[in-house]
Amino acid sequence: MSFNLTILGTGSATPVLTRNPTAHFLQIEQDGYLIDCGEGTQNQLLRYKLRPTRLKYIFITHLHGDHYFGLIGLISTLNMHRRVDDLWIFGPKGLAEIITIQLKYSGAWLNFKLHFIETDTKNSYQLFENEHITVTTIPLIHRVECCGFLFREKPHKHKIIKETMPNDLTIEQIKLLKDGKNILNEDGSIKYDYRIYTTPSSKSKSYAFCSDTLYHEPIIDIIKNVNFLYHEATFLNDLESRAFQTNHSTAKQAGQIARKANVGKLLIGHFSSRYKDLSPLLEEVRSEFMNSELAEEGMFFEI
Ligand SMILES: [Zn+2]
Ligand SMILES: [Zn+2]
Incomplete structure (x- = not known):
């Protein structure tokens, strides 16, 4: 089964010219899944030639702007493109109200149906399934309600x-x-x-997306043995106290989570705007977990 990931944004809340805010695009068979939708995500979809017609499901981890401020723009553009297919949006309490009010006061009438599914960010549970995959929530610790998502291919037949x-x-x-x-x-x-x-059937592919979070060991059981893990790494470990204050993680902590969860590969992102050169973050994460990489925009992975 095709299961591909494209990185669209790797920055954090403060804008920098070299990095867009968070967005990842998963293509599983014919369906597109967008995970977070920071400002400018629709431009990134264009840049990397990801067809918005494929986009079926959007998963928003939390309501900090760097993770969803691109959503209303993307929805409006899909409408201008005369989309008629339904779109499913999963996200925390408040998201449906925000988007609905933006549509209302912009006088937009959508040609397609929007379905909002509210996430319970406190518990891990199966949020979604279709014929190809299941999606499970990963409760995270952040300043507002926040959860990550585990995308797992359904078991193959023998x-x-x-x-x-x-x-x-x-x-x-x-x-x-x-x-x-x-x-x-x-x-x-x-x-x-x-x-x-x-x-025997081959092992199911899996991708875990852990958005903004404090170092939080309870996620280890949920993401154990996944093929591919994205974990935020906003700071270097010399700013561990800053990470703690702001409910973020360091590169070292992301590496520790990956090692303890025995994942196949780790990708880190959500870099603070203070880092122009990211190589110290890579060095730090690899001191904990060798098979780690820095997320870069336009990166493409076959999972
Ligand atoms: Zn963020
Ligand atoms: Zn945040």
Whole structure:
């Protein structure tokens, strides 16, 4: 299954010319998922040739402006492009009201339907599923309600080994084998062991997006063993007390979370505007977790 990530924004709240505020774009099969939508995100979609018609779902982590001020502009543009397909927006309490009031006073009548789904940022739960993936919330600690999102591909079916397949199986029984279940005799004993007639499915791909947060170990259980983790790293660790005051993390702390959660790869972002040269952040995060990278705008990853 195609599962690709494009980085659209890597900055934090104070604007800098070299970095846009947070936005990531996931393309899973034909569907586009936007995670956060800082100011200027629609320009970034254009720059990196991501077709807004593909965009189906938007996930907003929290209501600090650097994570959603681009949303009303993007919605307005989709409308100007005569979008008719529904759009689903997931975000904390207040977001639906803010967007609705902006639309109301701009006199905009949308050609398409907006669905708002309010997130409970205090608990981890399955927020969304479709035929390809599930999305689980990751409660975070920040100055306002905030949660991250874990995108996980649904488990793959086992593959049938045609050569060993008995020819008396019904379609229902083949489905059971593909789901990794045995076919039983009437007395409950195993008639066909799925391990003999199928090969194991490949591991599901997963991407965890941890937005603005204090260093918060309870997320480790939720994101354990994910392929790919994004974690904010606003500061270097010499500003750990500043990170604590503002409910943010340092590069070192992001690396510690990645190591403890045994993730495949770590990407850090949300860099403070004070850092012109980001290489010390990379050096610091790699001292904790080697397979780390700095998020850069336009970066593309196949997960
Ligand atoms: Zn932020
Ligand atoms: Zn924030």
